Amino acid sequence: MKIDATKCKTLMISIKPGTFCCNLLMKMNHHILCVKKVFRLSVKSGIALLFIQTIFSHENDRKIIFPDIQGYKTLKCDLHMHTVFSDGSVWPDIRVQEAVKDGIDAIAITEHIEYQPHKNDIPHPDRNRSHEVAKNALQEADDLLIINGSEITRRMPPGHSNAIFLDDANKLLTTDVMDVFEEAGKQHAFIFWNHPDWVAQAPDGVPPLDSIHHELIKKGLLHGIEIVNDLTYSDEALQIALDNDLTILGTSDIHGIVDWQYKIPEGGHRPVTLVFAREKTEESLKEALFDKRTVVWFNNTLIGRPQNLVPLIEACITVQDVQYYRDYLIARVSLINHSDVEFILRNTGEYRFDTYADVVNIMPNSVTQVGVKTLEKLDEFIMKFEVMNAVTAPAEHPEIIIRISTNQSE
Numbered sequence: 351m352k353i354d355a356t357k358c359k360t361l362m363i364s365i366k367p368g369t370f371c372c373n374l375l376m377k378m379n380h381h382i383l384c385v386k387k388v389f390r391l392s393v394k395s396g397i398a399l400l401f402i403q404t405i406f407s408h409e410n411d412r413k414i415i416f417p418d419i420q421g422y423k424t425l426k427c428d429l430h431m432h433t434v435f436s437d438g439s440v441w442p443d444i445r446v447q448e449a450v451k452d453g454i455d456a457i458a459i460t461e462h463i464e465y466q467p468h469k470n471d472i473p474h475p476d477r478n479r480s481h482e483v484a485k486n487a488l489q490e491a492d493d494l495l496i497i498n499g500s501e502i503t504r505r506m507p508p509g510h511s512n513a514i515f516l517d518d519a520n521k522l523l524t525t526d527v528m529d530v531f532e533e534a535g536k537q538h539a540f541i542f543w544n545h546p547d548w549v550a551q552a553p554d555g556v557p558p559l560d561s562i563h564h565e566l567i568k569k570g571l572l573h574g575i576e577i578v579n580d581l582t583y584s585d586e587a588l589q590i591a592l593d594n595d596l597t598i599l600g601t602s603d604i605h606g607i608v609d610w611q612y613k614i615p616e617g618g619h620r621p622v623t624l625v626f627a628r629e630k631t632e633e634s635l636k637e638a639l640f641d642k643r644t645v646v647w648f649n650n651t652l653i654g655r656p657q658n659l660v661p662l663i664e665a666c667i668t669v670q671d672v673q674y675y676r677d678y679l680i681a682r683v684s685l686i687n688h689s690d691v692e693f694i695l696r697n698t699g700e701y702r703f704d705t706y707a708d709v710v711n712i713m714p715n716s717v718t719q720v721g722v723k724t725l726e727k728l729d730e731f732i733m734k735f736e737v738m739n740a741v742t743a744p745a746e747h748p749e750i751i752i753r754i755s756t757n758q759s760e
C-alpha cells in the first residue's frame with residue numbers, strides 16, 4: 351500500500367487519447383491527503399486538457415488491497431509474530447490493532463514455546479495466554495481471525511517451525527523435537543519451516559534441507575515453508591517448496607512495530623501470505639493452507655504456484671475500456687489495476703505500443719492506458735505480457751493473456 355497517490359481511487363474522464371499522470375502528496379490537518387492529477391495530452395496537439403483530484407486519509411490508504419479470485423476469497427494473512435509473551439516488544443493488543451489498520455484478515459500469534467526471555471517480568475504458566483489476550487483485544491467492528499500458534503524453537507536441523515491452529519500450546523513443551531511435532535500433528539496443526547535461510551542458522555543463506563525435514567514431510571508433520579520472512583526472500587526455499595509439495599508462505603515475524611520495520615508511513619508494506627479460501631473462517635483458512643492455495647506478497651513482488659498466481663494477476667488487472675478514435679489504427683486500451691501491486695509487464699504479444707516501449711508499469715489502484723498499434727481496426731485481439739515482478743519458480747515469471755474486445759467496456 352503505497353501512499354504515493356497511486357492508491358487514490360481515481361476518477362478518470364476520457365476526452366483525448368494518451369495520458370500522463372502526476373502524483374502529489376500533501377499533509378493537511380494531521381492527515382496525509384492524496385491528490386492525483388491526471389493530465390490528458392493529445393498526441394498531435396500536445397495540450398494538457400484536464401485534471402481531477404481525489405482526496406483521502408492515510409488511515410484508509412494503508413489497508414492492503416487485493417481482489418478476490420473466482421470461487422475464492424483472497425485472505426491477507428500474517429501467520430508469524432511475537433509479543434512480550436516471548437521475545438517481542440509489545441503487548442498482544444498492539445498486534446491486533448496493527449493488523450486491523452493494515453486490513454489483514456488473519457494473524458497467528460506464534461510465541462517461542464521454549465525461548466522466554468521476559469518470563470521473570472511477565473510470568474505466564476499458560477502458553478496460550480498471548481493468543482487469549484489478543485482475542486480479548488478484538489473490538490466488535492474488527493473483522494480479524496486470530497489463530498493460536500507456537501514457534502518450535504530448535505537448533506538446525508530442523509531449525510524453527512510454526513505450528514498453528516493449536517488447541518493447547520502447553521502440550522508442545524517437550525524435550526524431544528520429534529515428540530513436539532507429533533503433538534502438533536495430534537492437534538491437527540498446520541506446521542511450517544520458519545526462515546530456513548536465516549543467517550544465524552544458515553550462514554550462506556541457503557536453507558540446509560536435512561534428513562529430519564524429509565522425515566517430517568514423509569510423516570505429514572511439515573506442510574509449508576517460509577520463502578519470505580521479514581526482510582528476506584529465498585529462491586532456494588521456493589525450490590524446496592516446489593520439490594517437496596509444501597505450502598508457500600511469507601510472514602513478517604514481527605517483534606517490534608510494523609510501521610517502523612516496513613516503513614509503512616513512507617509507503618512500505620509488511621509481507622503477507624494471500625490465501626484463497628472459500629470463506630473467511632478458521633476452518634476455510636486451514637483447508638486452503640493444507641491445499642497450498644497461497645501467493646506471497648513481498649516487497650512489491652508476488653510469488654506463488656502458477657495455478658494460484660495467474661488467476662490473482664488476472665483478477666488484479668482488468669480491461670476498463672477499449673476504443674479506436676476517428677480513423678486511427680491504434681487501439682486505446684485502459685487497464686484497471688485493482689490491487690496494491692505496481693505491476694511491471696514486459697510485452698510478449700504481437701503488437702507494438704505507441705505509449706510505451708516493451709515494459710509497461712501498471713500503477714496500483716489506478717487506470718493505465720496503453721496505445722496498441724494493431725495496424726488495422728480489429729474487433730478482437732490479444733495482449734500478452736511477462737509479469738516481471740511475479741515469480742513462479744526461481745527466475746521464472748508467469749505470462750498473462752489479456753483478451754481485448756473493442757466493444758468492451760467495464
Ligand SMILES: [Zn+2]
Nearest residue numbers: 501510544545
Ligand atoms: Zn524463529
Ligand SMILES: [Zn+2]
Nearest residue numbers: 430432501603
Ligand atoms: Zn519468530
